[in-house]
Amino acid sequence: SEIAQISISPDYPLLVRKNTQPQFSVRCAGDRYLLIEYGKMVLDITLRFKAHHLMLALEKSDLPIIEMTPGVRSLQVHIDTRKISLTSALNKIVEIERALPEVKNIEVPSRIVKMPLSWNDPQIRLAVERYHKNVRPNAPWCPSNIEFIRRINGLKSVEEVKKIIFDASYLTLGLGDVYLGAPLTVSLDPRHRLVTTKYNPARTWTPENAVGIGGAYMGIYGMEGPGGYQLFGRTLQTWNHFKTKKDYPWTLKLFDQIKFYEVSSEELLKIRRDFLRGKYEIETQETTFNLGKYLDWLESIKESAGEFQEKQQKAFEAERQMWKDKGLDIFSSDLQSPQEISRDFVPKGMTAIRASMSGVVWKINFNAGETLAKGDAAVVLESMKMELSQAAHESGVVEKICVSQGQQVSAGQLLAIIKSA
Numbered sequence: 001s002e003i004a005q006i007s008i009s010p011d012y013p014l015l016v017r018k019n020t021q022p023q024f025s026v027r028c029a030g031d032r033y034l035l036i037e038y039g040k041m042v043l044d045i046t047l048r049f050k051a052h053h054l055m056l057a058l059e060k061s062d063l064p065i066i067e068m069t070p071g072v073r074s075l076q077v078h079i080d081t082r083k084i085s086l087t088s089a090l091n092k093i094v095e096i097e098r099a100l101p102e103v104k105n106i107e108v109p110s111r112i113v114k115m116p117l118s119w120n121d122p123q124i125r126l127a128v129e130r131y132h133k134n135v136r137p138n139a140p141w142c143p144s145n146i147e148f149i150r151r152i153n154g155l156k157s158v159e160e161v162k163k164i165i166f167d168a169s170y171l172t173l174g175l176g177d178v179y180l181g182a183p184l185t186v187s188l189d190p191r192h193r194l195v196t197t198k199y200n201p202a203r204t205w206t207p208e209n210a211v212g213i214g215g216a217y218m219g220i221y222g223m224e225g226p227g228g229y230q231l232f233g234r235t236l237q238t239w240n241h242f243k244t245k246k247d248y249p250w251t252l253k254l255f256d257q258i259k260f261y262e263v264s265s266e267e268l269l270k271i272r273r274d275f276l277r278g279k280y281e282i283e284t285q286e287t288t289f290n291l292g293k294y295l296d297w298l299e300s301i302k303e304s305a306g307e308f309q310e311k312q313q314k315a316f317e318a319e320r321q322m323w324k325d326k327g328l329d330i331f332s333s334d335l336q337s338p339q340e341i342s343r344d345f346v347p348k349g350m351t352a353i354r355a356s357m358s359g360v361v362w363k364i365n366f367n368a369g370e371t372l373a374k375g376d377a378a379v380v381l382e383s384m385k386m387e388l389s390q391a392a393h394e395s396g397v398v399e400k401i402c403v404s405q406g407q408q409v410s411a412g413q414l415l416a417i418i419k420s421a
Contacts, residue, residue, distance in 0.1 A: 015090055022047060024097060026090060029076060032066075034090060036075045036097075043186060043216050047073035048173050049291050050103050052254075057096050063089060070254070072173050072184065103291065110255045110289040112169075113282060117260040118268040119162060120146060121234035123207035128231065131203050134360040134382055134406050140319070140328055141199065145230040149213065153194050154315025161194070165232060168192035170218050170258040171289070180222030180239035181250030185258060187218065188294070190305040195312060198228035200331050204360070204382060209235050209272075211260075218258075234268060235260070236275050236282075251282070255289055346417055350399055353390050353416040355409045359383030364405055366398045372418070379403065379415045396420045 013028035022039030029035040036054065038047045055068050055075050064080035079089045124145075132142040141148035150161045169192075170185035177184040187193040198214045203226055210221045212229030219229055222238050236251070243249045252258070263271065274280035298305070323329040346352045359381035366372050377389035378398065396418040403415050 016094055022050070026093065028086070031086070032079055032081050034077045034079065034086065034093065036077065036093070038073045041073075044073070045171070045173075045186070046103065046291065046295070049106055049108075051075045052108065053100055053103050053106055054093075054097055057100060058093065061092070061096060063092055070174065104295065105292055107288050107290040108255050110257055110287050111253065112259060112285040112287060113252065113256045114259050114261055114284070115235050115282065116263040116268055116271050117166075117211060117233045117235050118265045119233045119262055121207075121210075121265050121268065123234055123265075124210055124231045127203060127206055127210065130205060130382070131199070134362055135201060135204065135408070136331065137406055138328060139199070140323055141197075141230055145212070146232050149194055149196055149230055149232065152196055152316055152319045154311045161232070164192050164194060166260055166262065168218075168259075172252055172254055172256040172258065175250060175252060175254060176222075177219055178222065179225075181252060182220055182222035182238050183252050183256070183258070185218045186216060188257070189301075190298070191301070191308045195316065196230040198230075200228070202226045202228045206231070207234060209237055211235055233260075234265075236268070236272050236280075240276055242276055242278075257287075257289070346414070347399075349420065351392070351394055351396065351418040351420060352414055353378050353392060353418065355381060355411055355413045355415055356388060356390060357381070357383055357411045359388065359409060361403050361405050361407045361409060361415075362387060364401060364403075366401070366416075368398050368400055370398050371421075372396065372398060378418075381409065390415055392418055394418070394420055 014025060015028055015034075016024070016026040018024040022044075025037050027035045027037070036051070038050045051070055051072075051074055055070055058065060058068065058075075058077065064083040066078040066080050068078070069076040077089075077093065079086055081089075128142060128145055132139065136142070146158055146161055149155075150158050153161070155161055155164075168187040168189065171188050172183045172185050174184040175181055193216050194213055195216045196213045206221050206225055206227035208221060208224050210227070210229075210231050211233045212219060212221075212227070212231040214229035220235060220238050221227060221229075238251045240249050240251065271280050275282075320329070360383070361379060362382040363380040364378075365376070365380070366378050372378060372392050372395065374393065374395045375391050377391050379390040379401075381388045381390060399417040399419045401416050403409060403413075409415065
């Protein structure tokens with residue numbers, strides 16, 4: 001039978017797999033959730049619509065569903081197991097999925113949403129600069145993410161990168177990409193679909209509503225936090241805490257088509273202030289998105305899209321080969337092991353300043369030979385958006401600074417040696 005009973009077996013948590021085109025599978029996700037997946041792990045907008053089509057059908061069913069969370073090619077379903085067993089819900093879902101009509105005929109409500117973008121915003125440059133100085137000085141995507149996007153996509157100039165991004169129409173495939181209504185989007189035109197690698201290691205800080213590309217996806221950061229997308233600008237909030245109960249706090253909806261228009265960094269700051277207070281209205285246009293018409297259009301541009309992607313792939317491969325040639329394809333943090341830390345030698349009569357937690361050396365405030373007072377911050381570390389002052393426990397003269405700016409350090413690592421006054 002294609003419907004497996006839920007049990008602990010070698011295939012667990014895989015409960016159902018239908019080797020159709022595309023493949024359909026259901027996995028157990030805890031004791032009250034089912035995770036439904038379509039196809040292979042590739043970017044295919046048709047798979048997104050299959051998951052959406054199934055979600056609409058389940059909404060109309062009599063299944064006791066608490067909530068559903070759609071992904072790019074998946075749908076997670078939270079079942080109320082007080083009213084139905086997970087096995088019975090699984091069988092019903094498979095039955096509903098089997099009866100779905102051809103997805104090519106689906107048409108969904110959509111909006112064209114015009115959003116302001118501060119190109120290469122000062123906050124973006126600050127995030128890249130901090131990463132360049134504190135995390136990985138030899139990262140191939142530094143000191144400019146935009147230049148990196150140009151190079152890895154085989155484009156002639158930064159202006160060409162800019163033109164493609166402002167010409168593109170980005171379809172919103174998911175919301176809440178990590179947090180706060182952040183959209184996960186992809187360009188509808190494959191000739192506008194720029195691709196990148198992500199940061200390795202990730203940034204420790206990204207400004208709120210930074211906009212960037214990771215893989216083939218364009219995303220907007222819902223709040224400050226770490227991140228790995230290659231950044232090119234900043235926009236307005238994707239989440240508004242001041243919205244009334246009548247409105248949703250998130251700015252975007254599924255299948256919105258985002259179009260950027262350029263504003264200065266000063267204009268963006270004003271828009272961001274006004275937007276939170278209801279004084280700035282986003283320009284939107286109600287429309288629909290028809291998958292069948294879109295697939296027909298893709299077929300009509302198949303040749304030119306193929307040429308673009310071939311050129312893009314060659315540039316991508318050349319970039320990765322350059323990394324290998326220069327030894328940039330492997331990152332090593334050079335952190336000290338606990339054994340090495342325990343062997344750090346501090347001469348008798350001197351005091352050590354040690355790292356209170358793992359992080360990156362952000363600032364060194366004193367040089368060897370300089371006098372500092374008890375409580376002075378000899379070294380400042382950065383760790384996950386926080387700046388942590390590493391203070392002297394007593395007054396004295398700096399005998400030795402044991403680290404350098406930008407170096408990664410482990411908790412307990414020796415930062416400086418102080419000769420007591």
